[in-house]
Amino acid sequence: xxxxxxxxxxxxxxxxxxxxxxxxxxxxxxxxxxxxxxxxxxxxxxxxxxxxxxxxxxxxxxxxxxxxxxxxxxxxxxxxxxxxxxxxxxxxxxxxxxxxxxxxxxx
Amino acid sequence: xxxxxxxxxxxxxxxxxxxxxxxxxxxxxxxxxxxxxxxxxxxxxxxxxxxxxxxxxxxxxxxxxxxxxxxxxxxxxxxxxxxx
Numbered sequence: 001x002x003x004x005x006x007x008x009x010x011x012x013x014x015x016x017x018x019x020x021x022x023x024x025x026x027x028x029x030x031x032x033x034x035x036x037x038x039x040x041x042x043x044x045x046x047x048x049x050x051x052x053x054x055x056x057x058x059x060x061x062x063x064x065x066x067x068x069x070x071x072x073x074x075x076x077x078x079x080x081x082x083x084x085x086x087x088x089x090x091x092x093x094x095x096x097x098x099x100x101x102x103x104x105x106x107x
Numbered sequence: 108x109x110x111x112x113x114x115x116x117x118x119x120x121x122x123x124x125x126x127x128x129x130x131x132x133x134x135x136x137x138x139x140x141x142x143x144x145x146x147x148x149x150x151x152x153x154x155x156x157x158x159x160x161x162x163x164x165x166x167x168x169x170x171x172x173x174x175x176x177x178x179x180x181x182x183x184x185x186x187x188x189x190x191x
Binding site: 033064068069070071081082083084086087090 | 154155158159162163165167169170175176177178
């Protein structure tokens, strides 16, 4: 991944408390896994910045290298990689996600 | 597409101390898998870090031949507790 892409990713996750790299947009998710995370964030009443990786191949590959995580979607909270669809859903169901999102929302 | 036993072999080879590895083809199309992995190497690691260890053992497979991999990772203690 070239430096420009890395800086672009770094900037996005630092500028927004909650960032979701996904296929499609929050209003039109184009993948079941991405749609699941959007739904979890909606139910958690968490505002988030969505990044449609389908529009930018450099970001689509770069984010996988950045997080050492081979799939999309990827959720970031306060600059930290939280997980993909399964982990975010498990954290939502266990109640681990809500306090994390609330803290990010207040920051 | 890739066979379940090949996915299992890669995980066993790549994840240190993998005591138990079970791989299941979720859709019969050899590209949507579920994997349960038990290893002492997961101790002290977050869920994300545990899953990163497994993904590292699979290299470019996930996102390539394997479209989706539902992972469940356990330390030996957590796995024993789960067995009840």
